[in-house]
Amino acid sequence: MTKITSLADLRRIKSDVEAKMSLRERSETPESMVQIRVAMATCGIASGAKIVMDYMIDELDKRNIPAVVTQTGCMGYCYAEPTIEITRPGHGPIVFGFVDSKKADQIIEKYIKNGELLDGIIPVNYENIEGKK
Amino acid sequence: MKDLSLHILDILQNSVTAGASLIELDINEDPAKDKYSVKFTDNGRGMDAAMVQQVTDPFFTTRTTRKVGLGLPLLKQNAEQSGGWLSIHSTPGKGTEVQAVFGYSHIDRLPAGDIAGTMALTVSSYPAIEFIYTHNTPEGTFIFDTKEIKETLETVPISNPQVIAFMKDLIRENLEAIKAS
Numbered sequence: 001m002t003k004i005t006s007l008a009d010l011r012r013i014k015s016d017v018e019a020k021m022s023l024r025e026r027s028e029t030p031e032s033m034v035q036i037r038v039a040m041a042t043c044g045i046a047s048g049a050k051i052v053m054d055y056m057i058d059e060l061d062k063r064n065i066p067a068v069v070t071q072t073g074c075m076g077y078c079y080a081e082p083t084i085e086i087t088r089p090g091h092g093p094i095v096f097g098f099v100d101s102k103k104a105d106q107i108i109e110k111y112i113k114n115g116e117l118l119d120g121i122i123p124v125n126y127e128n129i130e131g132k133k
Numbered sequence: 134m135k136d137l138s139l140h141i142l143d144i145l146q147n148s149v150t151a152g153a154s155l156i157e158l159d160i161n162e163d164p165a166k167d168k169y170s171v172k173f174t175d176n177g178r179g180m181d182a183a184m185v186q187q188v189t190d191p192f193f194t195t196r197t198t199r200k201v202g203l204g205l206p207l208l209k210q211n212a213e214q215s216g217g218w219l220s221i222h223s224t225p226g227k228g229t230e231v232q233a234v235f236g237y238s239h240i241d242r243l244p245a246g247d248i249a250g251t252m253a254l255t256v257s258s259y260p261a262i263e264f265i266y267t268h269n270t271p272e273g274t275f276i277f278d279t280k281e282i283k284e285t286l287e288t289v290p291i292s293n294p295q296v297i298a299f300m301k302d303l304i305r306e307n308l309e310a311i312k313a314s
Contacts, residue, residue, distance in 0.1 A: 005303040010285050013299050017289050040146060041196075042204045045139050050247075053254055061294035068292055071258040073146065076198030 034060075034067040034112055035087040041074035047081035048100065055101045056084070059108055067112070077122055086111060095122040134207055136246025137171065143204045144173055144231060145255050150195075151177025151229065155263045160248075162237065162270040162314060168217070169235040169242060169314075176228040185221050208233050215239035237314075245314060249304035252277065256300065257292040266304075273311040277304055 038044070038053040053069060060067045077083050080097030086107065087093040096107055097120055110116040134140050141158065148156045153175035161170040180188070187193040189209050194202030209219040216236035223229040235242045248268075256264050256279050266277040282300065283291060290296070 005299065005306050007281065007285050010282065010296075010299055010303075013295050014286055014289050017293050017295055021289070040142065042143050042202070042207065045143050046134060050139065050142060050250065050254065054250060057254075057294050057297055070292070071146070071254065073150065074196060074198050078199060 032089045034065060034089065035085075035093075036060075036067055036069045037072040037085040038069065039073070039075050039077070039081065039083045039085075040071040043074060043078035044081045044083065049082040051101065052082045052084065052099050052104055055104050056108075059105070060112075063108065065108070065112060080122060083122065088112065088115065091115075096120050097122045134211065134243070136244045138246030138248045138251040140208050140211065140233075140243070141171065141248060142251040142255065144208060145251075147204060147231075148173060148175035148177055148229070149255075149259055149262065151175060151179070153177035153228065153262060155265070158252075158264070158266045160266075160268045160313075162268075164237050164271065167237045167239075169237045170232060171235075172230065172232040174228065174230045179225040179227050179229055180223040181225050185223050188221065189219065205231070211235075211241075211243055215242040217242075248313075249301045249308065252304055253297045253300040256282075257297050260291050268308060268311065268313055270311045270313055275304075275307040275311050275313075277307075 036056055038049050038056070040049050040053070053071070056069050060069065072085070075083055075085070075095065077095070077097055082099045083095055083097045084099050084104075084107075085093050085095045088111075094111070096103070099107070099120070103120060106118055110118050134143070145156060145158070155176050157174040159170075159172040159174070161168070161172070163170070188202070188205050191201055191203055191206045194200065196202065205219070212219045212233040212235055216239050217234040220232050221229065252264070252266055264277075264279045268275045279291070286296065
């Protein structure tokens with residue numbers, strides 16, 4: 001029988017992550033990392049937001065880009081789902097629409113790494129779910 | 134929604150929005166009684182009786198960014214088309230319980246999908262909320278409790294990519310061990 005992943009494995013991961021953190025994240029506050037929020041309401045989920053979120057987490061880790069990827073509610077852009085909001089340190093948030101894995105790859109390479117804008121940006125003036133009453 | 138895990142991802146958000154600090158997900162597979170039940174219990178702000186009546190109406194939503202709310206109506210439809218039902222019990226100030234029951238062997242019962250991924254993504258997005266996920270099959274029971282994970286992690290954030298990958302493996306392998314369908 002194969003061994004099942006257990007909390008003992010988590011302890012190993014923990015010390016591994018801590019060793020890396022001392023070099024990187026400890027000196028950085030969450031604000032100095034790229035913040036990515038994936039819209040995950042019914043509309044987003046039905047359009048494939050979960051695949052995009054999985055992709056972002058895996059790829060940013062592989063490409064060594066310190067980032068926080070979280071979920072958020074509907075931003076009111078149901079027609080353009082999946083949508084993701086990206087906040088680069090020191091910049092305002094930008095929302096991209098119709099994001100699939102291919103688009104996500106371009107976003108990482110062009111916008112997140114170099115700050116180059118690309119197609120598919122949803123114009124400003126949007127309010128996210130927390131900001132809108 | 135293509136599978137159950139996407140519904141779960143969706144409905145868990147309702148509990149998050151309701152301000153819950155503890156969210157429980159119980160999945161119970163009972164082939165003998167031909168039932169597959171998915172139950173969500175939270176300690177969020179709850180709803181009054183009038184609102185409980187309205188939530189399965191597609192044109193009811195509490196959000197302000199759009200005018201429709203399809204999360205619960207779609208879940209209800211999928212439960213009913215497999216010979217099951219959706220029930221909602223809620224007490225204002227106490228919390229809400231939503232249960233979707235599917236016909237286990239019904240051809241229209243959605244496949245379970247990637248429940249491990251759903252849980253990993255949700256718990257990592259809301260570090261302040263505790264989640265307890267229990268999965269019962271005739272082969273056994275698996276319990277995933279974020280309290281345990283966070284105690285082990287200490288200062289390492291639960292949103293760390295390696296931790297997310299670990300949680301996915303942990304859930305996936307344990308579900309396989311109890312032969313979750």
